Structure formats: structure tokens, C-alpha cells
Amino acid sequence: MEQTTAVPISKTKPQTQRPGRYKRYVWGFIFILPALVIFTLFLWLPIFKGVLNSFYDVDFVKGNTFIGFDNYKTVFADRDVMTSVRNTLYYMGLALAIGFWVPILFALAISEMRRFQGFARVAAYLPYVVPFVVLYGVWRWLYDPVGPINAVLKSIGLSQINFMVDRAWSMASIVIMETWQSFGSAMLIYLAAILAVPRDWYEAAEIDGAGIWHRIRYITLPAIRNQIMLLLMLQLIATSQGFQTQYAMLDGGPNNATLTYALLIVKYAFVRQDYGVASALGVLMFFALSILAIVQYRINNRGGVKS
């Protein structure tokens, strides 16, 4: 985040006017108080409760009982946990392999278009405004064994794919659907960065004899490097926590093939009613993800996105 440099002037002034300063302190505090209360009640309190609950057997009726590390023992004894970790990593990897390069490619292609750039941009972004629940409903039909995708496959002589039921395909199907929906917003960020590259650089490179691939490789891609790194981190953070699509489309199935770690947390809490173990899973997840968050913070501080 950039900040304007005009601010410091104000700091020197008020110190000289003593009586006004005290009054202003009070008002400043009053203005900030609601936010302080709400952040404490709805963010910090649950965060600390989560750590606390992970050592308790949570029971809404009889009250909580301290059970030490038992919840964590349950976690490490549960074979579903390892499955879910593996699925989450697989999901993150697939999302990179299938989805990450798509917005970069289309940002390049659209930035080159001489006409109808606006149309392409709007069309790419359009699915992003379709509500998730609608998406799930429509794509279930698209992926259906007798749906349009299989009709196309059949017409070009390929065999039918059970996108949802086949264990080998289920996670990939989810990633394809999510890429379809969300690549537009990433593409717009890349597009803005690509269009901000000074045109003379290409001119100069062309005069020096650089081909088109070289211009992309040595001018365009380095120019959007910050955006690539930032969106890479954001995608990793988002996919490492992903569970809603898996939950809504397949409920973690077939045979746990789309059971991600976050989905397991949800299932421990709302299906098995074991809120203590769910909290413990959350605490463990926090430690794993804080590594990602630190990396993202460092990239952000280098000035990732220019607004």
C-alpha cells in the first residue's frame, strides 16, 4: 500500500495547542472504540478461543472439560487427516498447473488485440459475478455423463468421462470449474500491468532485433513479475483453505478424493460434532499457513499491486 507523503505536516502543528489536544484525544478514542470492540469480540476472541478449545472437549450442554493434548492425539491418529493433507496439496498443485498460467496467457493475448478489447475483458470477467450456488448447479449439468461436455467428447470420437464420479477426475473437474469462474479477475490485474509497460521499450527492442518471444520474455514478463508473485501467493493462500466447492459439489467424495483439510475441519465440527478436534485442526493449519502469510507480507511490502 502506498501512502502519500503529504501527511507529516499535520504532526508538528497540534502539539503546540495544548487544550485542544486533550479533547481531540478523547474524540479520536471514541471514534476508534467501536472498531476496537468489534475486532476484539469477533476476531481476536475466536482466535484465542480456538487455541483454548483445542485443549478441551467442547460440549454445548455439559460444558467444556480440559483434556490436554487428546484432541491433537486424535488428529495424528486419524488417517483421514493425512488423506486430506495430500488432497489439499494435490488441489493446490492442480490449481497451479491448470489455472495459474491461464490469466497470464489471456492478458497477453487480449493486450495484443487491436479491436474489441473491451468485449473480451467483460466476457472474461463475466463468470466472476455469477453466484457460486448457481455455478454449482450449472456445472453439475455440464459435467453430467449426458451433459454437453461429454456430447462434444463423443462427437469427436473420445470416450465418455465421468467428471464427478471418477476419482481421477473429480478434483481436476473442480479446478477447471474454478478456473473458468475466477481467471477473469486475475487477468484484469495482469492486463493493467501489461498495458502500463511503456511502448518505447518494445520499439527499442525491435530496433535492436529482438523477436516477439524475446520481447515477451525479456520485457513483458519481467514487467509483471510483481503481479505474478503476488497472485501466486494469493492463489496458494486461497487454495490451501479451499473447501466450499468441494463441499457443495461432491461433499468430499467420491471416496474422500476431494476431502481437503479445511473440509475435514468442517466435517469434524458439523458432522461429527467434535468441536475440540476441529479447533485443534485449525491451530495446526494456522502454523502451516503462517509460513505462506509471511512470504506474502514480504512480497506486498515490496509494492506488489499498484492501484
Add this chain to the structure above:
Amino acid sequence: MKAQERTIISNYDLKKPGTRLMYYLMNLLVVIMMCCMVYPILISLLNGLKANTEVNSFPPTFFPKEWHFENYIKAWNYIDLPMYFKNTMMIFVGNMVVTVIVLGLAAYALSKMQVPLKSAIYYYFLMTLFIPATTYMIPNFINLKDLGLMGSFAAIWLPAGANAFFLLLLKTFMDGIHVEIFESARIDGASEIRGFFQIAFPLSIPIFATLSIFVFATAWNDWFWPSFILSQENKPLSAAIRDFVLNARRLDLNIRFAILTIVMIPPILIFLFFQKFILRGLYLGGVKG
């Protein structure tokens, strides 16, 4: 976007047949992409107009053989859409009010007022950005239960004020407003509250408008959290769609598509109308991805 004199490929390059072919292939790729983007949206609109047997036929048709406009009337009456729509709007408006009052005041105070321990408080807010929401999702649920908010709109509205990302955007924007305006208002005897509502808020309308897009998208989209937090009659549209349409066993496919189309049309229309404005706002909030 004004006409550019050149892009990566220059006019000279385009004279070469190989490059020209590549350029056309690339444009073709974009056209295919656009079709893929629009197809699922159009097909659900059209499927909603077909007879149920036609939707279930293989291979699927694009245009209906016979047009059944009455499907949309049936879809409208299948569940109480206006009530759920009202709930969604309640969530949107409430969240927006909380954002303006709680986060707006806090951002204004952090940006333009004297506050004791200012930087400590600021970090107290911002630190929450580094804790992924999924990790404390379940404790959050228990917390709301403990606070006795479960089932009411307050369980959605109040936590909407605990958004460090919005706070950051608001404070950054307000940092750009010249402090002299507020100084002179104070000299003229304006209270701090007037300073916020009559000067800072109107000047920050662009950023609040951007936030309202995010808040609206969340209110319209979010189905998971509200379906656990809110009671049956407070559920927003998307949660209701998931419960009564996606998970319904005995619902004809054409009616299902008609309902889905009804639900996706408002956000699409809003997007197409305010397209320029929304896309500009998106860069501002680009951090959110």
C-alpha cells in the same frame, strides 16, 4: 482505452505471414475463450425455457424446440424468492452501515485524528490479516453461539465490522485527503462528528462505493457461512438456493435452471451496467485477488 500506437507486435511484424497467422490464432483463442465464458450462462437461461424432456435429452440442444415461458413463473413460485431476496438485501445494507460507521470512523481517526497508542491500535487491527479465516472458522461459530447471536442478522452484521482489509483500504484513501480541510472545519467550530459525516465521508465516496461492490458480492454469493449462522427465515438467497434447489431431489431440471437463471441475472445486470466503474474499483482492491 484509447488507440495505442503499438503493442508487443508491431505493424511491421504483422506483415510477415508467420506472425500474422500466429496473431490470428491468438485472436481465435480469445474468441473461443469468450464463447466458453458465455456458453454456461446462456445455456442455463435457455434450458430454463425448454421442456423437461428436452433438457434431459442427449445430445443437448442449444435453442429450445418449443419455448416454455411458463417455466419461469413456476420457478418464481417454487420458493419464496422475494423473502430470500429481502434477506440478502438486509445483509447487504446492514453490512454496509456497519462498514461505514465502524470502519469509516476508525479509519478516519487513524488517518486524521490524534489517538493515544495509534500505531499499536493500527497493528492490533492489521495483525488479523495474517491469520487465515479458515483456521478459526469453527471457534468463530462457537463464539457467536456463546454471544447468543446465533440465528439473528446481528451475527452477520457485527462481524462485518471486523474487516482489516477494508480498514486498510479506507485509511489509505483517507490519507490522501488534505488535512487542512479538517483543520479549517475545526477552526470554524465543526464538531468531530460533523468532520466525519460532512467532510470525510462525502470525500471518501469513491472508496466506499468500491467497498459496496465487495460487500454486495459477498452478501449475494456467500452461502456456506450464513447457512450455519442464520435461522431458517433469515437465510439469504444463495443459502436458500443451495438448500432447496441444489439439494432438492424431486425438482425438474428445467425449473431448476430457471431458478438458477433468475438468481444470476441481477448481479450480471448490475455488472454490465456499472462495468467501467466496477472494473476500476477492482484494481483498487486488486490485493484481494
